[in-house]
Amino acid sequence: MRNPTPALRAIAAFFWLISLACAAHASDLASALKGLDTSKFPEKEKAIAAIVASGDPRVADILTALGDGKLLIRKSDRRVVIGDGDGQSKISDAATGEDLGQISEGEFDKIAINNKIRRQIKAIIGSLTLFAADPITRLKAAEEIFRSRDQAAFEPLQEALGKESDAAVRRAMEQALAGLILTSDAADKERIAAIETVKSKGGQDATALLAEIAHGEDRVAQAAREALAWLERSRVWWDALQNAVYGLSLGSVLLLAAIGLAITFGVMGVINMAHGEMVMIGAYVTFIVQEIIRNSAPGLFDYSLLIALPLAFFLTGTVGVGIERSVIRFLYGRPLETLLATWGLSLILQQAVRSIFGPTNREVGTPSWMSGSFQIGEISLTVNRIVIILFALAVFLCLLLAMRYTRFGLQMRAVTQNREMAGAMGINTARIDALTFGLGSGIAGIAGVALSQIDNVSPNLGQSYIIDSFMVVVFGGVGNLWGTLVAAMTLGIANKFLEPLAGAVLGKILVLIFIILFIQKRPRGLFALRGRAVEA
Amino acid sequence: MITWRLLSSARGVAITTLVILVATVLVPALHLLTPSNSALHIPAHVMALFGKYLCFAMLALSIDLIWGFCGILSLGHGAFFALGGYGMGMYLMRQIGTRGVYGNAELPDFMVFLNWNELPWYWYGFDQFWFAALMVLLVPGLLAFLFGLLAFRSRVSGVYLSIITQALTFALMLAFFRNDMGFGGNNGLTDFKDILGFNLQSGSTRAALFAVSCLALAASLLTCLFITRSRLGTVMTAIRDAESRTRFLGYRVEAFKLFAFTLSACIAGLAGALYVPQVGIINPSEFAPANSIEAVIWAAIGGRGTLFGPIIGAIVVNFGKSWFTSVLPDIWLFALGGLFLAVTLFLPQGLAGLFKMRARKPVVPPIPAAQPEAAE
Secondary structure, three states: OOOOOHHHHHHHHHHHHHHHHHOOOOOOHHHHHHOOOOOOHHHHHHHHHHHHHHOOOOHHHHHHHHHOOOEEEEOOOOOEEEEOOOOOEEEEEOOOOOEEEEEOOOOEEEOOOOHHHHHHHHHHHHHHHHOOOOHHHHHHHHHHHHHHOOHHHHHHHHHHHHHOOOHHHHHHHHHHHHHHHHHOOOOHHHHHHHHHHHHHHOHHHHHHHHHHHOOOOOHHHHHHHHHHHHHHHHHHHHHHHHHHHHHHHHHHHHHHHHHHHHHHHHHHOOOOOOHHHHHHHHHHHHHHHHHHHHHHOHHHHHHHHHHHHHHHHHHHHHHHHHHHHHOHHHHOOOHHHHHHHHHHHHHHHHHHHHHHHOOOOEOOOOOHHHOOEEEEOOEEEEHHHHHHHHHHHHHHHHHHHHHHHOHHHHHHHHHHHOHHHHHHOOOOHHHHHHHHHHHHHHHHHHHHHHHOOOOOEOOOOOHHHHHHHHHHHHHHOOOOHHHHHHHHHHHHHHHHHHHHHHOHHHHHHHHHHHHHHHHHHOOOOOOOOOOOOOOO | OHHHHHHHHHHHHHHHHHHHHHHHHHHHHHHHHOOOOOOOOOOHHHHHHHHHHHHHHHHHHHHHHHHHHHOOOOOOHHHHHHHHHHHHHHHHHHHHHHHOOOOOOOOOHHHHHOOOOOOOHHHOOOOOHHHHHHHHHHHHHHHHHHHHHHHHHOOOOHHHHHHHHHHHHHHHHHHHHOHHHOOOHHHOEEOOOEEOOEEOOOHHHHHHHHHHHHHHHHHHHHHHHHHHHOHHHHHHHHHHHOHHHHHHOOOOHHHHHHHHHHHHHHHHHHHHHHHHHHHOEEOHHHHOHHHHHHHHHHHHHHOOOOOHHHHHHHHHHHHHHHHHHHHOOOOHHHHHHHHHHHHHHHOOOHHHHHHHHHHOOOOOOOOOOOOHHHOO
């Protein structure tokens, strides 16, 4: 395919021009199809030209079927139909798409084609999509040509480039054209210029193409090698950036899961092993809200997460206050017992959810505004990850402001720093404890709403986050939200940078070992709270 | 009053030891000497089940030694148990020899499957029983020593210590799940054939394993009793009740803690080593943090700081678990979770405390909370 005959190019361009010229006064597709009912190949070529000239939207389907050997002629009425397989098959009218039921073997003739016609069809289909109305289809067609390096597409591509108005599609087409020039027998100067264009594309396809021509000693190969080296260097940077973004994404998940824990641990010195189950309950609230919306008001589905957020916060917050009042307040001053009691609670909550909703994963849908992905340079980002990063930061900011500027926040900080003195100043520490625990649990609940978008909603959801959350809290130090933020992001990014070097599991092990060793050096975490009440 | 408590603890230990020693003789005898249709016959699977409980009891005992007497709550003791188990598992793997699926005399099946050509260096020596037996104690002991050396020297205590022990066992679990670690990945080690030349499936071998488990448990119990009643044990108790004060009195707190932690890990490793031949498998899920926390609750339910209580607790809870999971599988987690709550809220001294209250009306004041200073 590297050196297509000039004749082939001419044919492709010829049909192409005909199709454009005739698109306005579309001739009858049905009569053009009749022309295929012949045994002579040159006649068939003419018929194909007529089909293209009809400008009918079904042309691409018909030609694809012809190329695949699925375009048939029914013996009974010589009608041209499209079948869906060999032997007995379902058929539909080629001209109208009307369903014509079943046909069995022997009742039809297959329209035979030769290699010349096959190439003709391929070129036409490729160029048809190049002129599609939808810019995304055009972009895909251009990228497909870059990948296939089909020289037959050269003329249509030039044609399309001349008409293209969308800047992004234009760029893709120029790159595809450069790819074709590079693999053709064009002059060295042209090919070296093409290398520059291909280099600007970047990515795997460009690397593969350049690597193919980088062999040899001529100037083109040399230029290709230089371009490859440049691509390699830029790839290192893109990879680092990609890891950093993934790390931030993981870090924000950790932040969401750990921040509630940090509050309860910081203020009350209580390790809440049932924290993960609060996250799980939040995720199940999302599931329930979506079920109700699906059944009664499907139009609201895009708002399901926004509806679930306050519900999850209040439900888990209430559960949290209930736990504090019924269990934890009897265990103050006995942190190890609290740990065991809350572990027991987590088992009960898990089993309760398992009994009600079953042990299998529940499906939580993604609202349309959170789905999809976009590309920046060579890294692709999914929208839901970005939303979760922003959401985690928003939650963090709200909490920070609440701690700083509200009366409740002030009292909470007072109790954290010196419980006895705060009590002596008239703060009802028991009430603050209950509210703090409720707040921590409520934040776990909204974390659950967010995590339902990226993780499986099952009774074990909380378990998978609890150890990581503890690591974040212990690493960051208690009583300081900034510590939690820094710890979560550090661990997230460290994890993602270790993953490609050591593998996902080993990377995680290394992070755990690092934390264990870090605690030896700074037993109270990164940002240790200093004060009289805090044991040195 | 303290004298009374020590006495009662010693009396409990004495009774428990006696029961264990009777079981050492009686259970294997009933299994081997009675015909299988007799009402007194103990079937092999029941004996294996109780043998398993005895190993869990040893694990609970090892936790009691550090938690009940030294105030160290380890949420990662399952790691030492599993390491001991892997040590024994490696010996049993090497004993399979050419009877494996691939019939390789040198390499265990999973290594042949992974296309390994030679035994990794850390498997050397495990074909010798004495070496494996030594490693079963040394490896958990050494890990505990290093971990404790770092942790206690930098005064990591209270919940921080609990959390990093949990991180330790979690990290080990992830590591052992990896195939390239050379411990069979997530399938672990299994398909054992015989131990010291005796077939593991035969009734007499199983009876012998049961008797050895009983003896090991009794020996560990008496060792722990001896230690906790010595001057060393008194210092340990002092550390539990007032760590800073003990330090100011001139004791090197970290040395005492390190000793207790290391010894406890050795007992846990021994328990794991006896567990594996009776259960027939060891895999990385033994490292799961949840297992370690469950073991802590056995000790809490039985009554910590009593030595014999955790043994009762481990056997009762595991018996309940076996029963519940076969009859009412959905209820088990509710029951276990409820136990955690009930024991911490209403029964801080566990079952042993209950017996004590029954026995003498003037109620003994509860054991003071572990490490009041840790509650900032």
